[in-house]
Amino acid sequence: MSGRYAFLGTAEAREALASRVAQVRERPALIAVLFPAAARSVARGPGPSGDPDGVAGPTLEDMVRVELLAALAGALAPPELAQEVRDLYHHGDAGERRAVLRGLDVLDTGREELAGAARELLADAMRTNDTRLIAAAASSAATALLDADSWRQGVLKCLFTGVPLGSAAGVPERADAELARMCADHAEERALAGREVPADVHLVLRHFPDQAARLDTRRTEA
Amino acid sequence: MRIFDPHIHMTSRTTDDYEAMHAAGVRALVEPAFWLGQPRTGVSSFRDYFDGLVGWERFRAERFGIRHHCAIALNPKEANDPRLHGVLDLLPRYLAKDGVVAVGEVGFDSRTSEEEKAFRHQLELAAEFGLPVLVHTPHRDKVAGTRRTLQLVAESGIPAERVLVDHLNEATVAMVHDSGCTLGFSIYPDTKMSPERMVRVLSEWGPERMVVNSAADWGRSDPLATLRTGEAMLAAGFTDRDVERVLWDNPVEFYGRSGRLLLDDVPGADRTATYSGNSVLRGERADGGAA
Numbered sequence: 303m304s305g306r307y308a309f310l311g312t313a314e315a316r317e318a319l320a321s322r323v324a325q326v327r328e329r330p331a332l333i334a335v336l337f338p339a340a341a342r343s344v345a346r347g348p349g350p351s352g353d354p355d356g357v358a359g360p361t362l363e364d365m366v367r368v369e370l371l372a373a374l375a376g377a378l379a380p381p382e383l384a385q386e387v388r389d390l391y392h393h394g395d396a397g398e399r400r401a402v403l404r405g406l407d408v409l410d411t412g413r414e415e416l417a418g419a420a421r422e423l424l425a426d427a428m429r430t431n432d433t434r435l436i437a438a439a440a441s442s443a444a445t446a447l448l449d450a451d452s453w454r455q456g457v458l459k460c461l462f463t464g465v466p467l468g469s470a471a472g473v474p475e476r477a478d479a480e481l482a483r484m485c486a487d488h489a490e491e492r493a494l495a496g497r498e499v500p501a502d503v504h505l506v507l508r509h510f511p512d513q514a515a516r517l518d519t520r521r522t523e524a
Numbered sequence: 525m526r527i528f529d530p531h532i533h534m535t536s537r538t539t540d541d542y543e544a545m546h547a548a549g550v551r552a553l554v555e556p557a558f559w560l561g562q563p564r565t566g567v568s569s570f571r572d573y574f575d576g577l578v579g580w581e582r583f584r585a586e587r588f589g590i591r592h593h594c595a596i597a598l599n600p601k602e603a604n605d606p607r608l609h610g611v612l613d614l615l616p617r618y619l620a621k622d623g624v625v626a627v628g629e630v631g632f633d634s635r636t637s638e639e640e641k642a643f644r645h646q647l648e649l650a651a652e653f654g655l656p657v658l659v660h661t662p663h664r665d666k667v668a669g670t671r672r673t674l675q676l677v678a679e680s681g682i683p684a685e686r687v688l689v690d691h692l693n694e695a696t697v698a699m700v701h702d703s704g705c706t707l708g709f710s711i712y713p714d715t716k717m718s719p720e721r722m723v724r725v726l727s728e729w730g731p732e733r734m735v736v737n738s739a740a741d742w743g744r745s746d747p748l749a750t751l752r753t754g755e756a757m758l759a760a761g762f763t764d765r766d767v768e769r770v771l772w773d774n775p776v777e778f779y780g781r782s783g784r785l786l787l788d789d790v791p792g793a794d795r796t797a798t799y800s801g802n803s804v805l806r807g808e809r810a811d812g813g814a815a
Contacts, residue, residue: 338620342784354791395578395621432583 309365315345319366326373330386333374337390338398340366356397357437357465360404364438367401372408384415391423396432403427403438411444420444421452428456433463440470454481457506461488467502474509482510489517525767527750529553530775531658531690531708531737534592535573535581541740541747542588548751552787554779555581556595556628556658559602561742567610570598574614578623586790593785595628595658603642604634612645619653625782626650628658629690632669635662640676647680656686656781658708661696663715670696674703686781688735693717697725701733706778710739711749719749719756726757731766735775 307316322336322344336343341363351359360368371390375383387409391402403423411417424447427439439445440460445453453472458481460470467473485503492499499517507514527550534542534555545553555577564570577594585592596618598611618624627650630643650657659677662669670689677687684704691710692700700707709725710716717725722736738749746752754767779785 334617335620338622341622393617395575395623396580396583397622399579430580432580434583 307369309349309362310345312345318344319369323369323373326370327377330374330377330382333370333386333390334393337367337370337401338394340370340401341397356400356434358469360401360438361397363397364401364404367398368405368408371402371405375409380410380413380415383409384419387416387419388422391426396434399427400434400438403435403442406442406444409444411447417447421447424448424456425452428452428459431463433465436460436463437465437469440465443471445471450478450480454478454484457481458484458488461485461500461502464500467505473505477506477509479510479513482506482513486513486516493517525549525751525754525771526551527754527771528775529737529747529750530688530735530779531556531710531739532747533558533739533741534585535576536742537740537747539584539588542585542590545747546589548748550590550747550750551789552591552593552776552785553585554593554595554625554658554775556626557597558599558629558660558741563605564602564608566607567614570608570611571614574618578618578621582623589790591786591790593623593625593779595626596624597628597630597646597658598642599629600631600633600639600643600660600662604636604638612642615646615649616653619649619655622784622786624655625779625784626656626658626688627653628688629660630657631660631673632662633660635665635669635672640672643673643676644680647676647682650686651680651682654782656688656778657682659687659689659705661689661691663691666691666693667695671699674699674705677703677705685733685778688778690737691716691739694721694725697729701729706733706735706774708735708737710737711746711753712739713744713746713749719753722753723756723760723762726762726766726770727760731762731769731774733774734770735778736770 307319310316310319326333326336344366346363348354349360349362349365353359356364374386378386387402391399394402406420409416411420424439424444427435436459440456445456457470457473460467485506489499489503529550532553532555557577574596582592596615602608627646630646632639647657659673661673673689688706688708689700690708692707697707709722711719711722726734736750736753738745738747740747750771754771757767
């Protein structure tokens with residue numbers, strides 16, 4: 303037992319979570335009410351990243367909710383689990399949605415039902431303007447399920463909204479020439495508008511010297 | 525001046541308003557679910573609206589250093605539309621959420637039997653979810669509508685202190701005061717109450733259980749009406765303490781009964797004040813409209 307839910311600072315919170323995890327295992331449908339209430343019934347606040355917005359990493363309430371999702375994943379067969387995960391997300395407020403995205407990593411996405419749900423929710427989050435959702439989606443290992451176009455657009459969305467690229471899954475190892483071109487175009491457009499070029503473009507461009515050179519040329523001309 | 529606006533429809537307002545409100549001292553608010561100004565045609569429109577109230581609008585408000593909470597309900601006017609009765613089945617999902625601190629706006633518009641049915645049902649939901657209730661009183665036939673409202677509240681068994689009866693005026697203040705409910709006053713440029721009339725009501729009845737809101741929406745309204753009322757109170761000789769009580773303590777006490785108010789400072793709340801396109805905003809533009 304020792305060390306279980308060690309991310310929670312008090313025995314009271316650990317017990318509250320343990321009891322809810324047990325409830326989900328016994329009656330999976332209860333997650334519909336336990337998941338939204340997790341922050342006020344177990345714990346809330348910045349997680350290990352120290353970021354209360356949950357952009358730089360999961361918050362405590364995210365981590366609590368991920369534990370509930372993990373319990374759910376152990377209690378339902380993949381088709382039912384996929385549907386419940388979709389429901390939790392689509393009926394969720396922004397905090398609940400962020401937690402579902404953070405929890406995609408605990409699902410067995412080797413199963414097509416779950417992979418399909420993960421792709422759908424990642425795409426939905428990437429369409430929002432909420433940096434907390436964009437960051438949670440971009441940092442998920444489940445982004446490996448996205449095709450190259452969707453993944454590149456997700457990376458660009460991070461750059462565009464200021465979500466740190468350092469935590470985006472697949473950067474730099476999945477970066478290709480097309481992504482480098484997109485990053486260089488973005489940097490160029492910013493420069494032309496007299497706006498600051500996000501330093502994070504170089505997390506990609508440093509691996510693609512020819513595209514990076516476009517920016518250096520511009521700087522020399524200026 | 526520290527201000528909690530207990531009733532304002534920010535979805536209908538601009539980011540200029542958020543900036544002006546923060547500068548005026550508004551640090552928290554409640555946005556009740558209401559009518560769009562024209563009829564909705566289906567349940568899914570409500571679902572999208574509710575999703576916005578617990579999602580995007582909270583995010584938008586926080587970019588400007590303001591804590592956003594909401595009240596969720598099927599409003600009285602649209603309770604009459606048979607296409608929308610399914611909204612009542614949607615409510616429990618939302619009433620479980622952290623940002624939802626009350627059931628509202630409920631109440632009467634034209635005092636039809638359909639309105640009364642939806643009102644009773646939502647009072648039951650409030651009791652079930654342990655949430656306070658925000659009640660809209662009608663524009664037309666206000667005295668009779670308010671009287672009937674207080675009857676239904678009494679029959680529901682919900683303690684009076686968990687019910688805020690709103691849009692009151694000189695004609696309805698006495699009966700609501702007697703009921704033990706919290707008294708809400710909407711300060712509007714033309715209709716409803718003005719800051720000066722509000723000060724007279726406060727002079728007569730005292731600040732206890734009194735809350736003041738802008739009820740600002742898509743109509744001609746002023747999101748700083750709370751500040752204007754505070755200023756009028758001070759000019760009339762009320763103390764800073766009285767103003768704080770009406771504009772902050774009373775609404776916090778009322779909605780605090782939900783157990784769900786979050787009133788700590790928004791992290792990086794000064795980000796709009798210091799905005800210069802740098803990482804303070806995490807790259808998000810101050811108008812919340814990045815992509």
